[in-house]
Amino acid sequence: MKHKICTLGSHSALQILKGGRDEGFETVLIAEKKRLKPYESFRVADHIIAVDKFADAKDRDDELAAMNAVLIPHASFVNAFSLAEIDELKTPYFGNKKVLAWETDRKKQRQWLAEAGLKLPRIFEKPSDIDTSVIIKFYGAQGGKGYFLAHNQKEFEEKIKQHPDQKYIIQEYIVGAPVYIHYFYSPLTEELELMGFDRRYESNVDSIGRISAKDQLDLNIETSYNIMGNTPLVVRESLLPEIFEMGEQVIAASKKWDSRGLFGPFCLETIVTPDLDFFVFEISARIVAGTNPYIHGSPYSDLRYNKPMSTGRRIAMEIRLAEEQNALERIFN
Numbered sequence: 001m002k003h004k005i006c007t008l009g010s011h012s013a014l015q016i017l018k019g020g021r022d023e024g025f026e027t028v029l030i031a032e033k034k035r036l037k038p039y040e041s042f043r044v045a046d047h048i049i050a051v052d053k054f055a056d057a058k059d060r061d062d063e064l065a066a067m068n069a070v071l072i073p074h075a076s077f078v079n080a081f082s083l084a085e086i087d088e089l090k091t092p093y094f095g096n097k098k099v100l101a102w103e104t105d106r107k108k109q110r111q112w113l114a115e116a117g118l119k120l121p122r123i124f125e126k127p128s129d130i131d132t133s134v135i136i137k138f139y140g141a142q143g144g145k146g147y148f149l150a151h152n153q154k155e156f157e158e159k160i161k162q163h164p165d166q167k168y169i170i171q172e173y174i175v176g177a178p179v180y181i182h183y184f185y186s187p188l189t190e191e192l193e194l195m196g197f198d199r200r201y202e203s204n205v206d207s208i209g210r211i212s213a214k215d216q217l218d219l220n221i222e223t224s225y226n227i228m229g230n231t232p233l234v235v236r237e238s239l240l241p242e243i244f245e246m247g248e249q250v251i252a253a254s255k256k257w258d259s260r261g262l263f264g265p266f267c268l269e270t271i272v273t274p275d276l277d278f279f280v281f282e283i284s285a286r287i288v289a290g291t292n293p294y295i296h297g298s299p300y301s302d303l304r305y306n307k308p309m310s311t312g313r314r315i316a317m318e319i320r321l322a323e324e325q326n327a328l329e330r331i332f333n
Protein backbone atom coordinates (compact mmCIF):
# COMPACT_ATOMS: atom_id res chain seq x y z
CA MET A 1 0.00 0.00 0.00
CA LYS A 2 1.34 3.42 -0.99
CA HIS A 3 2.00 5.91 1.80
CA LYS A 4 -0.46 8.65 2.68
CA ILE A 5 0.78 12.15 3.47
CA CYS A 6 -0.48 13.16 6.91
CA THR A 7 -0.17 16.27 9.07
CA LEU A 8 -1.97 18.35 11.70
CA GLY A 9 -4.38 21.03 10.52
CA SER A 10 -2.43 24.23 11.20
CA HIS A 11 0.76 26.10 10.17
CA SER A 12 1.55 24.79 6.63
CA ALA A 13 -0.94 21.90 6.39
CA LEU A 14 -2.69 23.26 3.29
CA GLN A 15 0.63 23.42 1.46
CA ILE A 16 1.80 19.99 2.67
CA LEU A 17 -1.43 18.23 1.66
CA LYS A 18 -1.66 20.00 -1.70
CA GLY A 19 1.97 19.06 -2.34
CA GLY A 20 1.20 15.43 -1.46
CA ARG A 21 -1.72 15.39 -3.89
CA ASP A 22 0.44 16.90 -6.65
CA GLU A 23 2.91 14.02 -6.24
CA GLY A 24 0.14 11.42 -6.46
CA PHE A 25 -0.38 10.61 -2.77
CA GLU A 26 -3.62 10.33 -0.82
CA THR A 27 -3.72 12.75 2.10
CA VAL A 28 -4.83 12.52 5.72
CA LEU A 29 -5.49 15.53 7.95
CA ILE A 30 -5.82 15.51 11.72
CA ALA A 31 -7.83 18.62 12.50
CA GLU A 32 -9.23 20.20 15.60
CA LYS A 33 -13.03 20.23 15.39
CA LYS A 34 -13.14 23.99 15.92
CA ARG A 35 -10.77 24.60 12.98
CA LEU A 36 -12.12 22.31 10.25
CA LYS A 37 -13.55 24.97 7.97
CA PRO A 38 -10.51 25.91 5.81
CA TYR A 39 -9.54 22.29 5.26
CA GLU A 40 -13.02 21.36 4.10
CA SER A 41 -13.28 24.47 1.97
CA PHE A 42 -9.93 24.02 0.20
CA ARG A 43 -10.50 20.28 -0.34
CA VAL A 44 -6.90 19.23 0.21
CA ALA A 45 -7.56 16.20 2.45
CA ASP A 46 -8.82 12.80 1.29
CA HIS A 47 -9.37 11.73 4.91
CA ILE A 48 -10.06 14.00 7.87
CA ILE A 49 -9.66 12.77 11.43
CA ALA A 50 -11.35 15.28 13.73
CA VAL A 51 -10.05 15.58 17.31
CA ASP A 52 -10.90 17.90 20.19
CA LYS A 53 -7.29 18.96 20.57
CA PHE A 54 -4.08 18.06 18.73
CA ALA A 55 -2.63 16.30 21.76
CA ASP A 56 -5.37 13.64 21.30
CA ALA A 57 -3.85 12.69 17.95
CA LYS A 58 -1.30 10.45 19.68
CA ASP A 59 -4.19 8.12 20.61
CA ARG A 60 -4.79 7.64 16.87
CA ASP A 61 -1.25 6.36 16.26
CA ASP A 62 -2.31 2.73 15.56
CA GLU A 63 -5.02 3.88 13.18
CA LEU A 64 -2.59 6.13 11.29
CA ALA A 65 0.07 3.41 11.09
CA ALA A 66 -2.56 0.98 9.72
CA MET A 67 -3.51 3.53 7.04
CA ASN A 68 0.17 3.68 6.03
CA ALA A 69 0.31 7.36 6.89
CA VAL A 70 3.58 9.26 7.08
CA LEU A 71 3.68 12.23 9.45
CA ILE A 72 5.04 15.51 8.14
CA PRO A 73 6.09 17.67 11.12
CA HIS A 74 5.67 21.44 11.29
CA ALA A 75 5.92 23.85 14.22
CA SER A 76 2.36 23.21 15.47
CA PHE A 77 3.08 19.48 15.29
CA VAL A 78 6.20 19.66 17.45
CA ASN A 79 4.43 22.01 19.88
CA ALA A 80 1.52 19.59 20.32
CA PHE A 81 3.62 16.72 21.71
CA SER A 82 6.59 16.20 23.98
CA LEU A 83 9.84 14.89 22.53
CA ALA A 84 9.21 11.56 24.27
CA GLU A 85 5.73 11.31 22.72
CA ILE A 86 7.10 12.04 19.27
CA ASP A 87 9.82 9.45 19.82
CA GLU A 88 7.28 6.76 20.67
CA LEU A 89 5.05 7.19 17.62
CA LYS A 90 4.76 4.06 15.48
CA THR A 91 3.60 5.98 12.43
CA PRO A 92 6.60 6.86 10.24
CA TYR A 93 7.86 10.42 10.62
CA PHE A 94 9.56 12.34 7.80
CA GLY A 95 12.84 13.64 9.19
CA ASN A 96 15.50 12.82 11.75
CA LYS A 97 13.97 12.87 15.24
CA LYS A 98 17.42 13.27 16.80
CA VAL A 99 17.59 16.80 15.42
CA LEU A 100 14.57 17.81 17.54
CA ALA A 101 16.61 17.48 20.71
CA TRP A 102 19.42 19.69 19.38
CA GLU A 103 16.98 22.29 18.18
CA THR A 104 14.86 22.62 21.32
CA ASP A 105 17.92 22.97 23.59
CA ARG A 106 19.05 26.57 22.98
CA LYS A 107 22.64 25.77 24.02
CA LYS A 108 22.94 22.80 21.67
CA GLN A 109 21.36 24.74 18.84
CA ARG A 110 23.89 27.52 19.31
CA GLN A 111 26.78 25.07 19.44
CA TRP A 112 25.57 23.46 16.19
CA LEU A 113 25.32 26.81 14.38
CA ALA A 114 28.69 27.92 15.79
CA GLU A 115 30.34 24.68 14.64
CA ALA A 116 28.86 25.40 11.21
CA GLY A 117 30.90 28.62 11.24
CA LEU A 118 27.89 30.96 11.10
CA LYS A 119 27.84 34.44 12.66
CA LEU A 120 25.59 34.50 15.72
CA PRO A 121 24.30 37.38 17.88
CA ARG A 122 26.07 37.44 21.24
CA ILE A 123 24.31 36.06 24.32
CA PHE A 124 24.66 37.86 27.67
CA GLU A 125 24.74 35.48 30.60
CA LYS A 126 23.93 38.17 33.18
CA PRO A 127 22.32 41.61 32.97
CA SER A 128 25.52 43.33 34.18
CA ASP A 129 27.25 42.08 30.99
CA ILE A 130 24.91 44.09 28.72
CA ASP A 131 27.08 46.50 26.72
CA THR A 132 24.90 47.06 23.64
CA SER A 133 21.24 46.96 22.56
CA VAL A 134 19.64 43.63 23.44
CA ILE A 135 16.45 41.70 22.73
CA ILE A 136 14.95 39.69 25.58
CA LYS A 137 13.34 36.45 24.41
CA PHE A 138 11.10 34.27 26.53
CA TYR A 139 11.24 30.51 26.35
CA GLY A 140 8.28 28.95 24.60
CA ALA A 141 6.95 32.39 23.64
CA GLN A 142 5.92 31.10 20.22
CA GLY A 143 5.64 33.95 17.84
CA GLY A 144 7.75 36.48 19.66
CA LYS A 145 4.92 37.80 21.85
CA GLY A 146 6.19 39.93 24.74
CA TYR A 147 9.83 40.13 23.55
CA PHE A 148 11.30 43.48 24.47
CA LEU A 149 14.37 45.59 23.79
CA ALA A 150 16.73 47.13 26.33
CA HIS A 151 19.79 49.29 25.86
CA ASN A 152 21.49 48.83 29.21
CA GLN A 153 21.24 46.94 32.48
CA LYS A 154 19.02 49.57 34.17
CA GLU A 155 16.45 49.51 31.39
CA PHE A 156 16.51 45.71 31.35
CA GLU A 157 15.87 45.49 35.10
CA GLU A 158 13.02 47.96 34.89
CA LYS A 159 11.28 46.12 32.04
CA ILE A 160 11.84 42.56 33.25
CA LYS A 161 9.72 43.36 36.35
CA GLN A 162 6.64 42.99 34.16
CA HIS A 163 7.61 39.36 33.44
CA PRO A 164 8.13 37.67 36.80
CA ASP A 165 9.03 33.95 36.82
CA GLN A 166 9.53 33.74 33.06
CA LYS A 167 12.66 32.07 31.64
CA TYR A 168 14.44 34.25 29.11
CA ILE A 169 17.66 34.85 27.22
CA ILE A 170 19.35 38.18 26.61
CA GLN A 171 20.60 38.39 23.04
CA GLU A 172 22.46 41.11 21.17
CA TYR A 173 19.99 43.08 19.06
CA ILE A 174 21.24 43.18 15.47
CA VAL A 175 20.13 46.21 13.50
CA GLY A 176 19.40 45.11 9.95
CA ALA A 177 16.94 43.44 7.60
CA PRO A 178 15.34 40.16 8.71
CA VAL A 179 15.66 37.44 6.04
CA TYR A 180 14.31 33.91 6.48
CA ILE A 181 16.04 31.43 4.18
CA HIS A 182 14.21 28.26 3.13
CA TYR A 183 16.32 25.24 2.19
CA PHE A 184 15.70 21.60 1.35
CA TYR A 185 18.44 19.01 1.70
CA SER A 186 17.91 15.66 -0.03
CA PRO A 187 19.68 12.69 1.54
CA LEU A 188 18.94 10.74 -1.65
CA THR A 189 20.76 13.10 -4.01
CA GLU A 190 22.91 14.78 -1.33
CA GLU A 191 22.00 18.11 -2.88
CA LEU A 192 21.10 21.27 -0.97
CA GLU A 193 18.33 23.18 -2.73
CA LEU A 194 17.35 26.80 -2.14
CA MET A 195 13.54 26.97 -2.02
CA GLY A 196 12.98 30.66 -1.27
CA PHE A 197 12.89 33.48 1.26
CA ASP A 198 10.31 35.31 3.30
CA ARG A 199 9.83 38.26 5.59
CA ARG A 200 7.61 38.02 8.59
CA TYR A 201 4.76 40.40 9.18
CA GLU A 202 4.63 41.01 12.90
CA SER A 203 2.32 43.02 15.09
CA ASN A 204 2.92 45.67 16.17
CA VAL A 205 6.56 46.09 15.10
CA ASP A 206 5.78 46.19 11.37
CA SER A 207 3.14 48.86 11.74
CA ILE A 208 4.75 51.30 14.14
CA GLY A 209 6.17 53.26 11.19
CA ARG A 210 2.61 54.16 10.18
CA ILE A 211 2.38 56.68 12.97
CA SER A 212 4.71 59.57 13.77
CA ALA A 213 7.52 59.23 16.31
CA LYS A 214 5.68 61.75 18.48
CA ASP A 215 2.53 59.63 18.50
CA GLN A 216 4.57 56.51 19.25
CA LEU A 217 5.97 58.23 22.34
CA ASP A 218 2.64 59.74 23.38
CA LEU A 219 0.92 56.35 23.12
CA ASN A 220 3.77 54.75 25.09
CA ILE A 221 3.95 51.86 22.60
CA GLU A 222 6.05 48.82 23.48
CA THR A 223 7.17 46.91 20.43
CA SER A 224 5.92 43.35 20.11
CA TYR A 225 6.85 40.69 17.54
CA ASN A 226 3.69 38.61 17.39
CA ILE A 227 3.70 37.02 13.95
CA MET A 228 0.49 37.17 11.93
CA GLY A 229 1.69 36.34 8.42
CA ASN A 230 4.55 36.13 5.92
CA THR A 231 5.40 37.98 2.73
CA PRO A 232 7.60 36.81 -0.18
CA LEU A 233 11.09 38.10 -0.78
CA VAL A 234 13.88 37.74 -3.30
CA VAL A 235 17.44 38.67 -2.38
CA ARG A 236 20.28 40.30 -4.29
CA GLU A 237 21.63 37.64 -6.60
CA SER A 238 25.20 38.35 -5.48
CA LEU A 239 24.27 37.08 -2.00
CA LEU A 240 23.24 33.64 -3.23
CA PRO A 241 26.69 31.96 -3.17
CA GLU A 242 27.07 32.78 0.53
CA ILE A 243 23.50 31.66 1.22
CA PHE A 244 24.17 28.23 -0.35
CA GLU A 245 27.42 27.96 1.59
CA MET A 246 25.69 28.72 4.92
CA GLY A 247 23.15 25.94 4.31
CA GLU A 248 25.86 23.48 3.30
CA GLN A 249 27.85 24.26 6.45
CA VAL A 250 24.80 23.58 8.62
CA ILE A 251 24.27 20.20 6.94
CA ALA A 252 27.96 19.27 7.25
CA ALA A 253 28.01 20.21 10.96
CA SER A 254 24.85 18.15 11.60
CA LYS A 255 26.47 15.07 10.06
CA LYS A 256 29.27 15.29 12.62
CA TRP A 257 26.67 14.87 15.37
CA ASP A 258 24.72 12.07 13.70
CA SER A 259 25.52 10.18 10.50
CA ARG A 260 22.19 11.05 8.85
CA GLY A 261 22.23 14.58 10.22
CA LEU A 262 19.63 17.14 9.22
CA PHE A 263 17.63 16.50 6.05
CA GLY A 264 14.42 17.71 4.43
CA PRO A 265 13.28 21.33 4.74
CA PHE A 266 14.89 23.78 7.15
CA CYS A 267 15.17 27.52 7.63
CA LEU A 268 17.92 29.85 8.78
CA GLU A 269 16.46 32.91 10.45
CA THR A 270 18.82 35.81 9.89
CA ILE A 271 19.30 39.53 10.23
CA VAL A 272 21.41 41.10 7.47
CA THR A 273 23.43 44.14 8.56
CA PRO A 274 24.21 47.17 6.36
CA ASP A 275 27.61 45.51 5.68
CA LEU A 276 25.63 42.53 4.33
CA ASP A 277 26.75 40.21 7.12
CA PHE A 278 24.23 37.47 7.90
CA PHE A 279 23.64 36.98 11.62
CA VAL A 280 21.73 33.76 12.29
CA PHE A 281 19.54 33.95 15.39
CA GLU A 282 17.70 30.64 14.97
CA ILE A 283 17.32 27.50 12.89
CA SER A 284 14.00 25.76 12.27
CA ALA A 285 14.74 22.17 11.29
CA ARG A 286 11.52 21.60 9.35
CA ILE A 287 9.10 23.34 6.99
CA VAL A 288 8.43 26.95 8.06
CA ALA A 289 5.21 28.91 7.52
CA GLY A 290 7.26 31.38 5.49
CA THR A 291 7.06 28.88 2.60
CA ASN A 292 3.26 29.35 2.44
CA PRO A 293 3.36 32.22 -0.08
CA TYR A 294 4.89 29.70 -2.50
CA ILE A 295 2.22 27.01 -2.78
CA HIS A 296 2.59 27.46 -6.53
CA GLY A 297 6.40 27.55 -6.27
CA SER A 298 8.89 30.37 -5.65
CA PRO A 299 11.11 32.12 -8.23
CA TYR A 300 13.91 29.79 -7.13
CA SER A 301 11.94 26.54 -7.28
CA ASP A 302 10.73 27.66 -10.70
CA LEU A 303 14.35 27.97 -11.86
CA ARG A 304 15.23 24.57 -10.43
CA TYR A 305 12.13 22.54 -11.41
CA ASN A 306 10.35 24.52 -14.11
CA LYS A 307 7.02 23.42 -12.60
CA PRO A 308 5.13 24.44 -9.44
CA MET A 309 7.23 23.04 -6.58
CA SER A 310 6.33 24.14 -3.07
CA THR A 311 8.35 22.93 -0.10
CA GLY A 312 5.36 20.74 0.79
CA ARG A 313 5.46 19.18 -2.65
CA ARG A 314 9.25 18.78 -2.44
CA ILE A 315 8.78 16.71 0.74
CA ALA A 316 6.24 14.47 -1.04
CA MET A 317 8.61 14.14 -4.01
CA GLU A 318 11.38 12.94 -1.70
CA ILE A 319 9.04 10.30 -0.25
CA ARG A 320 8.03 9.22 -3.76
CA LEU A 321 11.68 8.92 -4.83
CA ALA A 322 12.57 6.98 -1.67
CA GLU A 323 9.66 4.59 -2.33
CA GLU A 324 10.89 4.08 -5.90
CA GLN A 325 14.46 3.48 -4.73
CA ASN A 326 13.50 1.30 -1.76
CA ALA A 327 15.31 3.79 0.45
CA LEU A 328 12.63 4.75 2.97
CA GLU A 329 14.95 4.06 5.91
CA ARG A 330 17.00 7.06 4.78
CA ILE A 331 14.16 9.54 5.25
CA PHE A 332 11.85 8.05 7.89
CA ASN A 333 12.13 7.77 11.64
Ligand code: ATP
Nearest residue numbers: 121135141142143144171172173174178225271281
Ligand atom coordinates in the same frame (compact mmCIF):
# COMPACT_ATOMS: atom_id res chain seq x y z
P1 ATP B 1 10.22 31.08 16.26
O1 ATP B 1 8.73 31.24 16.11
O2 ATP B 1 10.95 31.20 14.97
O3 ATP B 1 10.63 29.92 17.09
P2 ATP B 1 9.94 33.45 17.77
O4 ATP B 1 8.81 33.85 16.91
O5 ATP B 1 9.72 33.08 19.17
O6 ATP B 1 10.76 32.30 17.09
P3 ATP B 1 12.09 34.98 16.85
O7 ATP B 1 11.79 34.54 15.47
O8 ATP B 1 13.31 34.46 17.49
O9 ATP B 1 10.88 34.70 17.78
O10 ATP B 1 12.13 36.55 16.87
C1 ATP B 1 10.99 37.42 16.78
C2 ATP B 1 11.36 38.72 16.10
O11 ATP B 1 12.50 39.30 16.66
C3 ATP B 1 11.64 38.61 14.61
O12 ATP B 1 11.10 39.75 13.96
C4 ATP B 1 13.12 38.69 14.48
O13 ATP B 1 13.48 39.25 13.26
C5 ATP B 1 13.47 39.57 15.66
N1 ATP B 1 14.77 39.17 16.21
C6 ATP B 1 15.04 38.00 16.83
N2 ATP B 1 16.33 37.96 17.24
C7 ATP B 1 16.87 39.13 16.87
C8 ATP B 1 18.16 39.71 17.04
N3 ATP B 1 19.13 39.05 17.67
N4 ATP B 1 18.38 40.95 16.55
C9 ATP B 1 17.39 41.62 15.92
N5 ATP B 1 16.15 41.15 15.74
C10 ATP B 1 15.87 39.92 16.22
